[in-house]
Every structure is written in C-alpha cells, then in structure tokens.
Amino acid sequence: MPDSLKRLLRSPQGMIGAVILLACLVLVLLGPWLAPYDHQALSITERYRPPGAEHWLGTDQLGRDIASRILVGARATILLSLLATGLAMLIGAMLGTACAYLGGRFDEVMMRTMDALMSIPSLLFALLIVSTLGKSGMNAVLAITVSFIPGMVRIARSVALAQRRQDYVGAAIARGESSLWIVSRELLPNIAAPIIVEATIRVAFAIMLFATLSFLGLGAQPPAPEWGLMVAEARGYFFQAPWMMLMPGLAIALVAIGFNLLGDGLRDALNPRSGER
Amino acid sequence: MTGPVLEIERYTLDYQTGRSTLRVLDDISLDISAGEVVGLVGESGSGKSSLAWAIMRHLAGNARERGGQLRLDGEDLRGLSSSRLQALRGSRLAMIFQDPSAALNPTLSIGEQVAEVLVRHQGLSLREAWARGVALLGGVELKSPEAMMRRYPHELSGGEKQRVLISTAFACRPRCLIFDEPTTALDVISAAQILALFTRLREETGVSALYISHDLALVSRVADRVAILERGRLVESAPAATIFSAPAHEYTRRLVSAVPDPARRLIDQPPASATALLEIHKLGVSYGRPGFVDRLFGRASETTQALRELTMTLSPAEVVGVVGESGSGKSSLAKALVGLTPFAGEIRFEGRVLSNAAGMNRAYRRQVQMVFQHPDASLNPRQRIGEQLARPLRLYGLAPGESEKHAVARWLEEVRLPAEFASRYPHELSGGQKQRVAIARAFAARPALVICDEITAALDVSVQATVIELLLELRKRHGTAYLFITHDLNLVRQIAHRIAVMYRGDLVEMIDAATLDARGASHPYTRALLEAVPRPLRGHPAPSSLQGTP
Numbered sequence: 001m002p003d004s005l006k007r008l009l010r011s012p013q014g015m016i017g018a019v020i021l022l023a024c025l026v027l028v029l030l031g032p033w034l035a036p037y038d039h040q041a042l043s044i045t046e047r048y049r050p051p052g053a054e055h056w057l058g059t060d061q062l063g064r065d066i067a068s069r070i071l072v073g074a075r076a077t078i079l080l081s082l083l084a085t086g087l088a089m090l091i092g093a094m095l096g097t098a099c100a101y102l103g104g105r106f107d108e109v110m111m112r113t114m115d116a117l118m119s120i121p122s123l124l125f126a127l128l129i130v131s132t133l134g135k136s137g138m139n140a141v142l143a144i145t146v147s148f149i150p151g152m153v154r155i156a157r158s159v160a161l162a163q164r165r166q167d168y169v170g171a172a173i174a175r176g177e178s179s180l181w182i183v184s185r186e187l188l189p190n191i192a193a194p195i196i197v198e199a200t201i202r203v204a205f206a207i208m209l210f211a212t213l214s215f216l217g218l219g220a221q222p223p224a225p226e227w228g229l230m231v232a233e234a235r236g237y238f239f240q241a242p243w244m245m246l247m248p249g250l251a252i253a254l255v256a257i258g259f260n261l262l263g264d265g266l267r268d269a270l271n272p273r274s275g276e277r
Numbered sequence: 278m279t280g281p282v283l284e285i286e287r288y289t290l291d292y293q294t295g296r297s298t299l300r301v302l303d304d305i306s307l308d309i310s311a312g313e314v315v316g317l318v319g320e321s322g323s324g325k326s327s328l329a330w331a332i333m334r335h336l337a338g339n340a341r342e343r344g345g346q347l348r349l350d351g352e353d354l355r356g357l358s359s360s361r362l363q364a365l366r367g368s369r370l371a372m373i374f375q376d377p378s379a380a381l382n383p384t385l386s387i388g389e390q391v392a393e394v395l396v397r398h399q400g401l402s403l404r405e406a407w408a409r410g411v412a413l414l415g416g417v418e419l420k421s422p423e424a425m426m427r428r429y430p431h432e433l434s435g436g437e438k439q440r441v442l443i444s445t446a447f448a449c450r451p452r453c454l455i456f457d458e459p460t461t462a463l464d465v466i467s468a469a470q471i472l473a474l475f476t477r478l479r480e481e482t483g484v485s486a487l488y489i490s491h492d493l494a495l496v497s498r499v500a501d502r503v504a505i506l507e508r509g510r511l512v513e514s515a516p517a518a519t520i521f522s523a524p525a526h527e528y529t530r531r532l533v534s535a536v537p538d539p540a541r542r543l544i545d546q547p548p549a550s551a552t553a554l555l556e557i558h559k560l561g562v563s564y565g566r567p568g569f570v571d572r573l574f575g576r577a578s579e580t581t582q583a584l585r586e587l588t589m590t591l592s593p594a595e596v597v598g599v600v601g602e603s604g605s606g607k608s609s610l611a612k613a614l615v616g617l618t619p620f621a622g623e624i625r626f627e628g629r630v631l632s633n634a635a636g637m638n639r640a641y642r643r644q645v646q647m648v649f650q651h652p653d654a655s656l657n658p659r660q661r662i663g664e665q666l667a668r669p670l671r672l673y674g675l676a677p678g679e680s681e682k683h684a685v686a687r688w689l690e691e692v693r694l695p696a697e698f699a700s701r702y703p704h705e706l707s708g709g710q711k712q713r714v715a716i717a718r719a720f721a722a723r724p725a726l727v728i729c730d731e732i733t734a735a736l737d738v739s740v741q742a743t744v745i746e747l748l749l750e751l752r753k754r755h756g757t758a759y760l761f762i763t764h765d766l767n768l769v770r771q772i773a774h775r776i777a778v779m780y781r782g783d784l785v786e787m788i789d790a791a792t793l794d795a796r797g798a799s800h801p802y803t804r805a806l807l808e809a810v811p812r813p814l815r816g817h818p819a820p821s822s823l824q825g826t827p
Contacts, residue, residue, distance in 0.1 A: 167651060
C-alpha cells in the first residue's frame with residue numbers, strides 16, 4: 001500500500017485530488033471551530049454583504065456569514081455523500097462478487113432485478129424513495145445508496161467474472177483451497193482496485209445528487225447549512241447577491257473535482273503493473 | 278537480376294520510452310538476393326518484428342531511426358513519400374502476419390478483400406479482379422474457390438485464412454515478401470501444409486523473402502540462409518544447412534542446443550512399475566449445458582464432447598506426454614484430473630475411486646498438482662511470491678523442523694531462484710522466472726503427479742530448455758510423475774516414456790517413446806503429425822550440397 005500511495009502522489013491528478021480532499025477533511029473535522037462567526041447568527045444590518053475583509057464570502061439574506069455556513073455544512077454534505085457511496089460500494093461489491101462466483105439462478109435473478117432498477121433514472125428513483133419515506137437527510141442517503149447499488153453490482157460482477165476465469169483461481173481450486181479463501185483472498189484483492197476507483201468517482205455524483213435533492217427540498221431541511229440547500233435558498237436573490245449561490249456552488253464543484261481527480265489517480269496507482277518503466 | 282533485392286545497411290532503431298531510449302535494432306546489415314529466402318530468428322524482444330515494420334515503413338510513433346539504409350531494388354525506402362509507399366506496399370513489397378484472423382477484415386467477404394488488392398495495384402476492373410481472385414484462390418489449393426470468394430473470414434479455418442492472405446500477397450508478383458511468424462498461430466498439420474505451399478509458390482515465382490520466426494528448426498527447413506538476432510544485434514548469418522551443425526557464435530550455439538531434438542533423449546531409466554499411480558477409466562468431458570428454453574421443451578441440447586471415454590494408466594515417476602492439436606481435448610483432460618471441470622467416468626487413485634470433483638479429498642488434491650500454461654494468469658498478481666509459495670505449505674504442512682520462511686526459501690532455491698524473490702510481486706519477474714515459481718508452488722505440496730499443461734508454450738526456446746531441465750532434475754530428486762501436455766512433438770519425444778496422441782477428444786494412440794524411435798508410429802494420424810513437425814536440419818557430411826540455390 002505505501003507503494004501505491006507513493007505512485008498516487010507522483011501523478012499530478014492524484015496529487016491535486018489528494019490536496020483538495022485533505023483540505024476537505026480538515027473542514028469536516030474542524031469546520032465548526034474554524035468558522036469566524038456563528039453560522040446561525042442572524043443580523044438585520046449585515047444582510048447581502050458582498051465578499052470582503054469582514055465577511056470573506058459575504059452574507060446571505062438573513063445576514064448569516066456564508067463562509068461559516070460552508071465550513072459548518074461541509075460535515076453534513078461530505079460525510080453523508082461518503083456514507084451513501086460507501087454503503088453502495090459495500091453492498092454492490094458483495095452482491096456482484098457473489099453473482100459472479102455463484103452464477104446460475106442466483107446470478108440470473110439478481111441481475112434482472114438490477115436491470116429493472118437501472119432502467120429508472122437515478123435522480124427520479126431517489127426522488128421516489130425520499131417522497132415515499134419522508135424528507136430527511138438520512139432518507140436521502142438511503143435513496144442515493146439504493147440508486148447507486150445496481151451500477152456497483154454490475155461493475156463488481158463484470159470484474160469478478162473476468163478474474164474468475166483466470167488460472168490462479170483454477171490453481172487455488174486445484175490446490176484444495178476453501179471457497180471463502182478463494183473469494184476473500186484470491187478474488188477480492190484483484191477486483192478491489194476498479195471498485196474503489198469507481199466508488200471515488202461516484203462520491204462526486206453523490207455530492208451533486210445530494211445537493212440536488214436538498215435543492216428540491218427533499219434532502220436536508222432549512223436552516224441546516226447544507227451546500228445544496230444553500231444554493232436552493234439563494235436562488236431568489238441571484239441578481240441581488242450572486243455570491244450567495246456562487247460560493248456553495250463552488251464548494252460543491254471543488255469537492256466533486258477533488259474526488260474525480262483522486263479517482264483518476266487511484267486508477268493508475270492501484271494497478272501494480274503501472275509501476276513498471 | 279544482379280544485386281540484392283532488399284538491402285539493409287547499418288540500420289539502427291531506438292524506441293523512446295519516457296525519458297530513456299531503448300535500442301531495438303543495432304547496426305543491422307542484411308542482404309536478400311533475388312529468389313533467396315532469408316530466415317530471421319530471434320527470441321521475444323530481439324527486435325525481429327520491428328525490423329519487419331521498419332522495412333514496411335510502418336513504425337510506432339515512438340520509434341526513432343538513428344541511421345542506416347533500407348533499399349528495395351536500389352531504391353531507398355526511407356526517403357519515399359507516403360503515396361509512393363502506398364503504391365509499393367502490397368505490390369512490390371508484401372507482408373504476411375502471424376494471426377490470419379486479425380489480418381482479414383471480418384465484415385468484408387474474402388472476394389472483396391482479394392479483388393481490392395488487384396483493383397488497387399494492377400488496375401483491373403472489378404469483374405476482371407474477381408475472376409483473377411478465383412484463379413488465385415485455386416492456386417493456393419483452396420477447394421471450390423468460387424464459393425470461397427463469397428464467404429466471410431469467420432467461415433474459414435485458420436489455415437484457409439492464411440492461404441487467402443498468401444494468395445493476395447503473391448497476387449501482384451512482389452519482389453520481396455515478409456513473413457512474420459506465419460504458422461505460429463496454426464496447428465502443426467496446417468502449418469506444414471502452409472509451408473509446403475510456400476515452398477511451391479516460391480519455386481514458381483522466384484520471390485525473395487524474409488522469413489521471421491522464433492523456431493530455428495522450422496527456419497532451417499524453409500530458408501536458404503539464417504540470420505540470428507540477439508537483442509537487436511545480428512550475431513550470425515549462415516547457410517541454413519550449417520547453422521545446426523556448425524553454429525559459430527556463442528548465442529547461436531546456445532539457441533541450437535536449446536532446440537528440442539527427438540534424437541537426443543533427456544530421460545533415462547524407465548520406471549519400475551509395480552503398481553499404478555493413477556488409473557483413468559473412460560473419462561469424458563463435455564461442455565455446454567442445456568439452456569432454459571431447451572429444457573422447457575425437452576429439446577436435446579447441443580453439448581460439445583471435448584473428451585471421449587479416455588482410458589490410461591500412469592505409473593509412479595513416469596513421464597507421459599500428451600500431444601495433439603488445439604481442440605484435441607488435452608487441456609480438458611488436465612482440468613478433469615484436478616477437478617476444474619465436471620467429468621464422466623472414473624479416476625482411480627490410491628485405491629479410491631473418484632467419479633466427480635467433489636470426491637477429491639485432501640490427499641488427492643495434495644498428490645496431484647498442476648502447472649498452467651500462462652504463469653501470468655496462474656500466479657495471483659496481488660500476492661507476493663512468498664505468500665503464494667506458503668499456501669500449499671500451510672494447507673499440507675511443513676517438513677518437520679522447518680519454518681515456513683525457510684521452506685519458501687528452500688523451494689525458491691530448488692527452482693534456482695534467489696531467496697529474496699519471496700518479497701516480490703509476480704509482475705516484477707520474467708516469464709521464465711514466473712513459471713519456475715509456479716513449478717515450485719506445485720512441488721511444495723510434495724505431489725506424486727504433476728500435470729504440466731503446455732507450460733513452456735509461452736516461453737522462448739532457451740528458457741524452455743532450462744525449465745525442462747529443471748523439471749527433470751526435480752523428478753530425479755522427488756520421484757514425481759508427470760503428465761506433460763504439449764503440442765511440441767519434438768520436445769515430448771525427448772522427455773516422455775510414453776506418448777498419448779489425441780485427436781478431437783479421442784486418444785488415438787498410446788505409444789512407448791522407445792517404440793516410436795525404433796519402429797515409428799502405427800496410427801496414420803500419429804504418422805501425419807510426425808511428418809508435419811519440422812525437425813532441425815542437422816549437419817551432414819557435405820553441407821554445401823544441401824544449400825538452396827541463392
């Protein structure tokens with residue numbers, strides 16, 4: 001693993017992605033303490049302040065400091081997206097590998113179900129789930145998880161299928177290894193890389209999907225400082241105070257780009273052959 | 278015609294990789310006279326294909342030509358414009374590739390592809406070209422050429438496809454032909470037919486050719502002169518008749534001694550067989566299972582019978598070679614024996630009768646080990662060599678008084694690899710080294726029988742020779758029996774006590790190697806196979822008389 005980390009940091013995408021995400025990690029961990037103001041403090045006199053020395057990123061229609069709100073909101077936005085993607089990755093990888101290894105009827109039933117789920121656009125599907133279960137942040141996480149699972153299953157299954165045909169699996173069977181060993185120690189390490197890469201790139205989608213749900217009023221609820229929600233709330237004041245929408249939007253874009261770059265870097269770094277030459 | 282047709286003079290080529298450059302061809306000088314066939318032999322990475330592409334003027338983007346000249350009939354190929362080159366390729370200079378299926382366009386009929394060449398280079402009308410095409414296909418001994426013209430590449434066998442390509446290459450009466458391993462992808466008998474065809478066409482047309490191959494024995498049969506390429510350097514160029522009997526350069530000598538020669542047996546002492554180690558009784562393997570719809574309607578489904586009722590016995594410490602073309606069922610036999618594919622029939626081992634893979638217990642799994650063809654695939658790319666070698670030790674126990682680390686080091690040493698390889702990953706090793714690791718892993722279980730499925734097919738000749746030597750040494754030390762599956766009849770005759778000849782799922786003949794040497798084969802298929810295998814052209818008292826006409 002140190003080798004792949006070294007390789008990751010040597011590639012420019014990996015390096016930039018890692019720096020952006022490290023900054024995000026700081027926000028997630030220390031955001032509330034770094035915030036210059038109380039993120040919920042209202043102020044009639046400080047409304048619609050453009051970015052400046054006093055308020056770095058300006059203030060909103062209630063006079064709340066946008067920089068503080070972004071810093072505090074990082075935790076909700078990033079953590080919930082990561083949670084959704086992580087859950088989808090775990091469940092998807094498990095189901096996909098099981099499909100590839102067991103084959104037969106289990107595979108058939110599983111994959112047709114996934115096809116049915118995939119035929120519904122993911123945003124529509126998430127909307128459906130949230131509107132059925134009720135509006136809340138955790139329901140949005142669940143919605144994103146469920147809408148991501150079919151894609152992860154397909155990827156895990158196709159990668160595992162290709163690996164299953166490799167001779168080292170045959171060699172392990174012929175050697176008399178147990179099925180558990182073959183799946184966990186022979187197969188999984190070889191399919192982990194593409195799945196992790198896919199998950200990293202999907203985090204960016206999750207952030208945007210989550211922001212979209214919040215924008216539509218189905219994710220985080222006001223007055224939570226969630227980034228998507230902040231963009232939604234700023235919609236009405238766009239001409240008056242464009243920074244209100246611009247700042248959280250930039251934050252979303254920056255994190256999404258960070259995860260995308262990291263995903264690209266990881267794809268090269270996790271391939272043990274890419275170290276040659 | 279005086280003067281050479283193709284002249285390569287002090288040609289040097291580099292490949293740019295990142296910041297460093299890799300010299301692929303270093304100061305190559307080679308002439309091919311009219312009507313002469315020059316064989317170019319080298320191992321993988323020696324630069325032989327790069328030379329072919331340099332002559333065809335189709336080099337990779339990172340190729341840097343450092344100097345030298347390439348001349349066809351005195352005309353410098355390097356200075357030609359791209360339109361001149363296009364006119365030249367396919368007419369005066371033609372090339373035949375290793376994989377005929379990749380060289381034909383799968384969406385065009387054979388006729389369209391043959392006619393296109395004639396329309397383009399000979400200015401014929403489409404109708405004339407089509408008629409010429411039929412005649413050409415007839416000329417390369419393809420049956421019913423008119424019907425063949427309307428077929429698509431996937432409807433032809435590999436040998437037929439190669440014939441089509443040869444017919445188009447010869448169509449425009451080229452001055453020089455380049456063959457890049459034209460028979461490597463074909464089975465032995467089709468390869469022999471292609472070579473016979475080439476020999477005939479060459480006599481008829483008097484074409485010059487550069488014949489590139491890794492197979493020294495084959496080249497010594499085909500070519501008038503053989504040039505040996507070692508890592509981009511031309512180390513020797515000698516008449517084909519003398520290359521085997523009097524190799525001058527040290528590398529050539531090594532190459533020559535590595536070529537399997539059936540006359541040179543590497544194995545002695547036929548084993549004293551009191552009891553059988555493994556009995557295979559009416560073993561059958563079939564692929565394809567009935568589909569859902571077929572089962573619903575009770576329809577008979579189409580299954581492919583890969584192996585039919587094979588019966589054979591193996592004695593302890595015996596080496597049984599299994600030979601046959603691709604699709605003859607040799608790999609199915611290996612897979613059935615280690616339980617990787619469902620089978621019918623019985624396997625008897627140490628008094629136990631096994632009728633399915635589930636019946637293979639730990640003792641059987643330990644005693645019967647397999648080494649696969651591609652070490653790249655059979656070693657887990659994400660585990661270190663040491664971890665992989667430790668698995669059989671952990672499953673089947675260590676020798677008393679030995680730690681796992683010591684055992685791994687000892688097994689690495691037994692296959693002549695340094696002990697520090699234990700901490701490396703497979704991709705850090707060369708092909709031959711990886712195969713040694715795979716062999717060590719098989720032997721670490723202390724087996725009684727090791728099944729070797731084409732284990733040297735992916736390796737260079739000189740590496741093959743050392744792997745074979747290692748196998749024989751391990752057998753001597755541990756008394757292991759081998760089931761040695763290969764397509765190389767020369768090799769198997771060197772090392773096997775008995776040879777099983779397989780054809781389309783049937784065991785056609787089981788013959789003692791000694792009997793084969795003394796009396797020859799009895800089954801016609803075995804005889805055909807024996808005739809098709811190119812045997813090295815060994816030195817004769819008067820080599821000059823054997824030399825081809827230059």
